[in-house]
Amino acid sequence: MAERKQLHREFSEELSSLWRIAIAPSVWAIHFVASYGLAAVWCAKWSDATLLGDVSAWRVLICGASVVALGIIGWIGWKAWRQWDFLEDWDYTHPLATEEDRHEFLGHAAFLLAVLSAVGVIATTLPALLISTCT
Amino acid sequence: MCVRRRREWNTKSGAAPHDGGMKIRTVALAGALLALAACEGGPQSALAPAGTDAAQIARIFWVMLIAAAILWIALNGLFAFVTRIHPRPISRRIAETLIIGGGIVLPLILLGTLLTWGLRAMPDQRAPGDGLTVRVGGEQWWWRVEYLPADGGPPVRSANEVRLPAGLRTDIELSAALVIHSFWIPALGGKMDMIPGRVNRMSLAPTEPGTYRGQCAEFCGLSHALMALNAVVLPADEFDAWLSAEAAEADPPDGPGADLFAREGCGGCHAIRGTEWQAQVGPDLTHVGGRTSLAAGILPMTEEALAGWIRNPDAIKPGAEMPGYDHLSPEELTTLARWLMELT
Numbered sequence: 001m002a003e004r005k006q007l008h009r010e011f012s013e014e015l016s017s018l019w020r021i022a023i024a025p026s027v028w029a030i031h032f033v034a035s036y037g038l039a040a041v042w043c044a045k046w047s048d049a050t051l052l053g054d055v056s057a058w059r060v061l062i063c064g065a066s067v068v069a070l071g072i073i074g075w076i077g078w079k080a081w082r083q084w085d086f087l088e089d090w091d092y093t094h095p096l097a098t099e100e101d102r103h104e105f106l107g108h109a110a111f112l113l114a115v116l117s118a119v120g121v122i123a124t125t126l127p128a129l130l131i132s133t134c135t
Numbered sequence: 136m137c138v139r140r141r142r143e144w145n146t147k148s149g150a151a152p153h154d155g156g157m158k159i160r161t162v163a164l165a166g167a168l169l170a171l172a173a174c175e176g177g178p179q180s181a182l183a184p185a186g187t188d189a190a191q192i193a194r195i196f197w198v199m200l201i202a203a204a205i206l207w208i209a210l211n212g213l214f215a216f217v218t219r220i221h222p223r224p225i226s227r228r229i230a231e232t233l234i235i236g237g238g239i240v241l242p243l244i245l246l247g248t249l250l251t252w253g254l255r256a257m258p259d260q261r262a263p264g265d266g267l268t269v270r271v272g273g274e275q276w277w278w279r280v281e282y283l284p285a286d287g288g289p290p291v292r293s294a295n296e297v298r299l300p301a302g303l304r305t306d307i308e309l310s311a312a313l314v315i316h317s318f319w320i321p322a323l324g325g326k327m328d329m330i331p332g333r334v335n336r337m338s339l340a341p342t343e344p345g346t347y348r349g350q351c352a353e354f355c356g357l358s359h360a361l362m363a364l365n366a367v368v369l370p371a372d373e374f375d376a377w378l379s380a381e382a383a384e385a386d387p388p389d390g391p392g393a394d395l396f397a398r399e400g401c402g403g404c405h406a407i408r409g410t411e412w413q414a415q416v417g418p419d420l421t422h423v424g425g426r427t428s429l430a431a432g433i434l435p436m437t438e439e440a441l442a443g444w445i446r447n448p449d450a451i452k453p454g455a456e457m458p459g460y461d462h463l464s465p466e467e468l469t470t471l472a473r474w475l476m477e478l479t
Contacts, residue, residue, distance in 0.1 A: 119243060123250070130254040133261070 010099060017106035020080055021113060024073045028117035031069040032124050035062045043134035062128040069121045077114030083107025179348035181321035185368065186341040187304075188260050188324030195253055202249060213237070260325050264306035264338045269297060271309055273316030273329040275355060276362035276452060277418055277431040282378060291382040292406070294418035295431045297349070298367045298381075299323075300374035304340040317353035320366045326352045341368040346427060357454035363432025384409025385421045385478050392474020395467055399460060407478065417457060425479040441472035 042049070042058040049057040084107035085092055087100065094101035094108065177183060184190040213233075217225070225233075266285025271278055282291040297320070299305050309318050311329040319326035320339070327337045351362035369377060385407050387393055396402065402412030408421040426436055430452055434440040444451055446468055447459040460468070 115239075122247075126251060126254055130251065131257050133258060 010102075013099070014103065014106060017083065017103065017110065020076060020083070020110040021106060024076045024110070024114040024117035027069050027072050027076075028120040028124075031065055031121050034065060035124050035128065038062060038065075039128070039134075047134040056132065056134070058134075059128045059132070063125060066121055066125040066128075070118060073114050073118045073121065077111055077118070080107045080110035080114055084111055178346065179321050179350065183322055185343035185345060185347060186323040186339055188339060189322055190342075191256050191259060192325055195256060199249060199253070202245065206245065210237075261337055262304060262340075264304045267300065267303065268306040268308060269299070271297065271307060271318055271329070273309075273311035273314075273318070273351065273355065275313060276351070276358040276455070278362075278364050279418075282381070284378060284382075288382070291378060292408070292419045293381060293422070294420075296365050296367065296426045296428065298369060298374060298377060299339060299341050300371040301341050301344045301368050302371055304338050307337045307339055309335040309337065314355045315353050316351045316355045316362070318349065319352040320347055320349035320364075322347040323349075323366060323368070328353055341366075344368045344370055344373075348432060350432075358452045361431070361433050361452050363428075365427045365432055367427060381422055381425075387474070387478055390474070391470050392477075395463070395471045396474065399463070399471075404457070420475065420478060423478050424476040436476075438469065438472045438476055441475055442468040445471060 038061060039058050042061075046057070084104055091104075092108075094104040181189060181196070182193055184193045268283040270281040270283065270290075272281075273279075278295050278297075280293045280295070280297055282293070284291070307318070307327075309327055309329040310333070311331045313331060315331070316329040317326050318329055318337075323341050324337070324339045327335050329335065345368055347366045347368065349364045349366050351359055353359075355362065387407060387410060396412075402410075402414060404414050404416040405418065405420045406413045406415060408419075424436065428434060429436050429440050430444055430448070434444065434451065442465070445459075446461050446463070448455040448457040449459060463471070
């Protein structure tokens with residue numbers, strides 16, 4: 001019984017780490033769907049609308065969404081980087097089945113996912129930056 | 136260890152164990168290179184560009200190919216180095232540098248640069264034209280073609296051949312009747328789908344006068360592979376003269392040919408402007424004799440080919456909607472074909 005309680009406590013402590021792992025890819029996924037959906041609907045309904053001078057509104061909106069998404073991913077990435085070296089002892093390896101190594105491993109995984117998500121968001125934004133027209 | 140074992144095999148058998156495989160691969164590679172070389176200069180080759188857009192695409196192809204080859208050689212070279220030439224443990228620091236540098240940073244920079252550079256070309260492929268618009272409609276399995284002159288004159292209807300002025304950019308509007316087709320003249324530019332119910336826009340800026348071959352590039356039914364077209368690029372002044380002639384009504388001679396056309400009900404599907412026949416079911420025949428090919432790019436425009444087509448279109452293009460006229464005598468078929476050839 002005591003062992004189960006101990007396990008439960010250990011996993012509860014990592015709840016925030018699991019959120020940290022999930023947030024960056026989720027932001028990427030939401031940004032992806034929103035960008036493609038926005039471009040498709042906007043171009044079908046209001047292709048002539050502009051913002052910031054004569055730039056197509058959908059391009060401005062997608063780029064704005066990218067800045068917000070990269071901000072969130074960057075913040076998560078920074079937190080994950082800190083978690084990877086939780087005790088700030090310059091130890092970036094985590095091979096043991098200890099609480100500390102598990103915590104640092106989850107930080108490592110979250111950091112790598114944040115990097116991947118940032119690359120994904122940038123790749124999704126490139127067409128909006130470089131392809132200027134709806135047609 | 137591996138190296139030594141392979142050498143032992145070599146000494147025993149006198150040949151590498153996969154010698155046959157190597158030969159097949161070498162032959163396949165040589166064949167592929169020959170096929171590639173054969174593409175060079177053909178009328179339907181993206182590697183022999185005759186227009187601004189195709190030149191841009193060819194350049195992208197070569198740069199991407201060279202970049203891929205460099206990456207492939209570098210990666211395999213590195214692999215050979217660590218497994219064959221220098222098969223010793225390496226420090227963790229070097230290993231991590233290789234993995235992060237070679238596996239994350241380098242591909243990110245290289246692929247990011249190539250992607251950005253490739254994407255930048257896309258708007259150019261749809262740049263606004265200089266005035267002339269050509270509407271192309273995909274049918275099973277032929278092309279409706281309509282020219283909207285730059286001066287706002289009435290549309291000029293034609294079929295199964297596209298003529299374009301060299302040195303000018305022409306807007307192309309693409310649509311389709313029943314199924315998806317794709318419009319592609321590799322020597323002039325990129326490909327774009329033709330979708331029923333919508334109009335897709337692209338533009339082409341040919342630079343070299345000549346005749347190039349286009350091909351439907353999206354499976355569209357039984358005779359998809361037989362749905363081609365010739366794209367004839369003319370110097371701008373010649374093009375203007377041709378378009379004026381194409382816009383004119385036909386002046387078909389009276390006689391047995393015209394009588395056959397009327398008697399067999401050809402006018403129920405085909406139009407010849409300047410006559411009572413104005414149906415739009417099949418290709419417009421107003422200046423059919425002046426085209427460079429017959430049956431959407433698959434036959435030469437000759438009397439014999441035309442007679443053969445009228446006799447049994449299904450034998451030439453399986454599934455074609457046009458009925459066969461094999462009840463006509465060879466003389467009647469020749470007469471009808473000769474009369475159609477006079478519509479220039």
